[in-house]
Amino acid sequence: MSHLAVSEWGRVRVLDRPGEGGFTRPQANALIDAARAHPLGGDEGTTILRDHFRHLTAGQMVGVIAAPGCSLEIFPKIDPLDTASVEGRRTVRERLVRMLDVALGLDIGDGAVSAMARQAEGLLDILIRLFADKLLTEARRGFPRAYLQQEDDLPALRGRLNVVRQFTAHAVRPDRLACRFDALSSDIPLLQIMKACVLALRRHARAADTVRKLDELRFMLADIADVGVAALPWGAVRIDRTHRRWEALFGLARLFLKRDWQATHHDPSAGQGITLLFPMNDLFEAYIAVLMRRSLRPGGFTVETQGGRLFCLIEEGDQGRRRFQTRPDIIVRDRQSNAPIAILDTKWKRLSPAIEDVKHGVNQTDVYQMMAYGQIYSCPDLILIYPHHLDLGSEPFSTDYLVNGNTDRLHLRSVDVAQREVGIMASLAAMFQRWKP
Numbered sequence: 001m002s003h004l005a006v007s008e009w010g011r012v013r014v015l016d017r018p019g020e021g022g023f024t025r026p027q028a029n030a031l032i033d034a035a036r037a038h039p040l041g042g043d044e045g046t047t048i049l050r051d052h053f054r055h056l057t058a059g060q061m062v063g064v065i066a067a068p069g070c071s072l073e074i075f076p077k078i079d080p081l082d083t084a085s086v087e088g089r090r091t092v093r094e095r096l097v098r099m100l101d102v103a104l105g106l107d108i109g110d111g112a113v114s115a116m117a118r119q120a121e122g123l124l125d126i127l128i129r130l131f132a133d134k135l136l137t138e139a140r141r142g143f144p145r146a147y148l149q150q151e152d153d154l155p156a157l158r159g160r161l162n163v164v165r166q167f168t169a170h171a172v173r174p175d176r177l178a179c180r181f182d183a184l185s186s187d188i189p190l191l192q193i194m195k196a197c198v199l200a201l202r203r204h205a206r207a208a209d210t211v212r213k214l215d216e217l218r219f220m221l222a223d224i225a226d227v228g229v230a231a232l233p234w235g236a237v238r239i240d241r242t243h244r245r246w247e248a249l250f251g252l253a254r255l256f257l258k259r260d261w262q263a264t265h266h267d268p269s270a271g272q273g274i275t276l277l278f279p280m281n282d283l284f285e286a287y288i289a290v291l292m293r294r295s296l297r298p299g300g301f302t303v304e305t306q307g308g309r310l311f312c313l314i315e316e317g318d319q320g321r322r323r324f325q326t327r328p329d330i331i332v333r334d335r336q337s338n339a340p341i342a343i344l345d346t347k348w349k350r351l352s353p354a355i356e357d358v359k360h361g362v363n364q365t366d367v368y369q370m371m372a373y374g375q376i377y378s379c380p381d382l383i384l385i386y387p388h389h390l391d392l393g394s395e396p397f398s399t400d401y402l403v404n405g406n407t408d409r410l411h412l413r414s415v416d417v418a419q420r421e422v423g424i425m426a427s428l429a430a431m432f433q434r435w436k437p
Contacts, residue, residue, distance in 0.1 A: 002027060002070040003122060005089050007077035008062065008280060011055045023070055028056055030067035038065070040277055048277060060348070062096060063277040064124045066204075073122050076280055078350060078389045078417075095417060097126055100278070102421060103286035104255070106130070107248040124274060125210070128201050131252045132213040135194060139220050143191055144243040147182040154179050187224050189233040190246060195221040196232055197253040204274050229257055285329050285346040288385060288415065288428070292330065292344075295425035296432060301341065304331040308343075310376050328373050332432065341432070342381040343373045351386045351397055351414060360399065360412060370410055371403065380408045383431065388416035396427055 002023060006012050013022030023031065028051065035045030040061065042048075048065060049072075050057040058074045065072050075092045076099075101108040108130060151162060153170070159181025166178040198221060202214045227233070234254070239247045256274060285305075293303040308331055311322035330344040345366065352361035362384065370382040388396060397414035413431060415424055 003073070004071075005073040005075060005122075006058050007075050007092075008058055008060050009077065010058050010074075012058070012072065013055050014053065023056070023072075027067070027070040031056065031065055031070060031072060034065055034067045034275055038275055038277060040279065060280050061277045062280050062283065063275075064122065065275045065277060066124070071122075071124070073124075074277075076348075078387045093123055093126070096123065098421070099283055099287045099417065102290050103283055104251055105248060105290075106252060107134075124204065124276065125207060127252065127255070127276070128205050129207065129210045131197065131201065131249070131256070132205075132210050132217065134249055134252070135198070135217055136213050138245060138249065139217060143186040144188065144246065145184050145186045146188045148185045148187065149180065150183045150185075151178070151180050153177065189236040190239075190243070190250065191221065191224045192227045193232050193234070193237065193253050193257070194249065195224045196227055196229055197256055199226075200229065200257060200274070232257065234258075281346070281348045284348040284387065284417075287417070288344075288346050289330055291421060291425050292332070292428050295429040296332065299429065299432060300335045301432065302333045302335050302338075304333060305329065307331055308373075308377060312372065312376060326373065326376060328377075331377070331379075340377050340379040342383055343370070343377060343379050344383040344385055345370060345373075346385045349386060350389060351392060351412070353391055353393075360397075362412065367410065374403070374408050380406075381411065382409070383411045383413060386412070386414050388414035388418075 002018075004012055004021070004023070014028045015022040015024055018024055032045055032049055032051055035041045035048035038045065038048060040047060047059045048061050049059065056072075058072070062074050062076050065074070073089075073093075075089070076096055097108070100106060151165075152158075153176045155175060155177070157177050158179045160179070162178035162180050170176045170178055195218075198214055198217045202211070202218065205211045205214055237250060239250060255276060289303060289305045296303055306327050306329065308328050309325055312324035312326060313322070315321045315323065328343045329346050331340050332342045332344065333340055347363075347366060349363070350361065354360065366384060370384065373379065374382050386397070392414055396416065397412065399412040401410045401412075402408070403410060411431075415427060417424070419427075
């Protein structure tokens with residue numbers, strides 16, 4: 001099994017024969033096929049991997065892409081960390097798992113993230129171990145159950161009589177009664193999904209301790225029906241207050257079995273192996289939104305993600321159709337008046353120091369987009385948030401601009417994702433100090 005790691009936009013060599021530091025051409029072709037089959041692959045899988053014959057180039061995705069006999073782990077890239085070293089990979093992997101934990105609500109815990117990142121061999125191993133540990137803990141506490149309708153032929157009446165079956169199949173058998181009744185059972189959609197996930201992960205787990213836990217779970221789930229991945233009843237799962245503790249496990253199962261994050265479709269004929277990929281722009285946005293919601297709630301603000309949905313244009317005439325709907329990444333509103341306090345867009349891009357570029361490398365179209373948001377939503381404060389890196393200095397990057405012709409402002413800010421979540425929340429809260437009553 002060939003396993004390599006690379007950063008976003010990084011290169012992996014394609015070798016003529018098996019060797020260190022690269023994939024063979026058949027392995028490279030298998031990874032390209034997996035990228036094409038993935039919902040996030042785009043045209044010919046080029047948003048994930050690009051084939052340049054002598055090397056593969058990773059796109060702006062992070063996670064693991066797997067194919068028979070090989071896998072490629074893609075790390076986020078901002079600081080020039082050495083992902084070729086074991087310690088460098090562990091540091092970046094821990095950072096990535098923390099972002100996934102917050103953005104996807106996996107409920108791992110800060111200490112567990114650090115421990116898993118240092119013990120496991122890769123991102124996939126970390127998430128499989130996490131799933132096995134959490135499911136085993138919940139299984140030992142007891143499986144959730146629900147009343148399910150059953151039909152059986154019994155010597156005494158239970159529930160209601162199935163009249164049609166009784167007077168056809170048992171017309172000459174008065175000793176048998178066709179019964180319909182509700183029975184309390186654990187064979188529910190949630191546990192059918194859990195069992196399918198256990199069986200799928202058992203084929204890919206590498207750590208002996210994780211394999212042992214998955215085997216124990218297979219035994220504990222023996223009475224749950226086997227359902228194929230393509231037929232799993234995702235829509236029938238209802239997470240209510242009686243088993244809210246299963247919500248994170250359900251999210252992990254979706255992560256493994258549906259093989260995508262934003263998309264809802266799944267190609268069951270895709271290549272072997274588990275491919276977990278996340279668009280880094282979307283992951284950074286979700287991560288910042290969750291932490292901002294936590295940090296601003298005590299200050300009387302609400303945080304709305306992918307909302308607003310106001311239109312840029314309205315056609316002239318009787319119809320007055322609206323065109324070009326907007327969806328800002330984050331809108332911060334005053335809880336009492338619901339008025340927008342600030343509009344934020346997150347950009348997983350590298351800001352440049354002023355010595356390199358007086359515009360700090362900010363894309364001009366991003367500025368135009370923020371100006372449009374300010375006009376449409378009548379919001380005077382617009383914020384672009386970027387990831388911090390060492391070239392910007394030790395302190396968070398902060399630059400403010402006046403919008404020409406009025407008092408509106410555009411703020412550039414950086415957030416250091418290498419910090420713990422408490423530190424990031426404090427820096428996000430500091431951005432809104434002047435709006436607090």
